[in-house]
Amino acid sequence: EVCVEPSSPQRLSQYACQRRTTTINHNKIFTDAFEVLIEHAEFNENEGRCLAFMRATSVLKSLSGAVRCLWDLEGLPCLGDQTKAVMEDILECGKSSKVQEILSDDKYQALKLFTSVFGVGRKTAEKWYRKGYRTFEEVLADSSISLNKMQKAGFLYYNDILKGLNRAEADVLSQIIEKTVHTIVPDAIVTLTGGFRRGKEYGHDVDFILTTPEQGKQEGLLGCVINKLRYQGILLYHDHQQSTFDFKKLPSWKFEAMDHYEKCFLVLKLKSDLVEVDTRRDDAAERDWRAVRVDLVAPPISHFAFALLGWTGSRQFERDLRRFARHERKMLLDNHALYDKTKKVCLSAKTEEEIFAHLGLEYIAPWERNA
Ligand code: ATP
Ligand code: MN
Ligand code: MN
Incomplete structure (x- = not known):
């Protein structure tokens, strides 16, 4: 049978900052489905579900081969019953019924469309949806809606920016x-x-x-x-x-x-x-x-090194760097600094390598941070 991590006896870490994730994704059919579930959970402010699917997606992106059957998932972190059920669906039918359901949902479609405009967040999209609007034309025809400067630019250059x-x-x-x-x-x-x-x-x-x-x-x-x-x-x-x-x-x-x-x-x-x-x-x-x-x-x-590390992403890589620092090292990391809670000092760094070293992490190059 196909083995996903043939030459890796090491157990994959639950932290994205301890995995090497290039832009090559062998499990796009699964991660595309999860992106829909993540967005749906975001729209519904279901943080727990959102986080669970984001972590699962990130683990799948780090695998060196495609998952062919549920056995391939044995021993992998961050894959719960819910995520496995979705994957089983996809393995059996080529698609997930749950994802299909969301994709054809009226509210999901409207929020997805509205939030695709630069400057339009979930709250604004929800407001427009509640007013009964489903298209840009309907939103723009309502003279009681005043768009801010960012949203005006968002509509003006919509197709360009979307590209x-x-x-x-x-x-x-x-x-x-x-x-x-x-x-x-x-x-x-x-x-x-x-x-x-x-x-x-x-x-x-x-x-x-x-x-x-x-x-x-x-x-x-x-x-x-x-x-x-x-x-x-x-x-x-x-x-x-x-x-x-x-x-x-x-x-x-x-x-x-x-x-x-x-x-x-x-x-x-x-x-x-x-x-x-x-x-x-x-x-x-x-x-x-x-x-x-x-x-x-x-x-x-x-503060250049901290800013560079923070702005290089991916968002999941950043999230897990911070979580790793807090839970595994009793340190606080953000885009400005690294604070050691035990020693009660800020640890300075001139390079990203130094920050990884402070955290006791193997250095992960930028192109391996596509978690
Ligand atoms: P894309 O190719 O879609 O632009 P990206 O990874 O470059 O993907 P961005 O949204 O441009 O995504 O964000 C890049 C990084 O900058 C992310 O890691 C994010 O954490 C950080 N970032 C983005 N906006 C801000 C902000 N306003 N303040 C602080 N950090 C931010
Ligand atoms: Mn950006
Ligand atoms: Mn960007």
């Missing part, structure tokens, strides 16, 4: 960002992070960390970058968030979606021969550009 970017386009964008940043601070450090640093071929945005060799000189950099991008005529949308960095409050003791660094969420015009523009669309007929999402974050150099 995301490939690696070649991300590279073109990297050059634009680097050039722009270096006209302001010549020795600034521009580092590609997020999914593209993990080696993904496709992304919904491009993420960069900007910092300067001189501590503190990154302050005000993002404002200048935004001005330069505007001057170049490629700035379509920006949400600039000032730093709320307070050293005394480090580390922030809970899971936080946001960190305290100065950052900006952008929509930029990407002009290039490489860029595919969908010319079938009326509004695209005359343009030679596509709207793309870009995130910039500007930590001080002293």
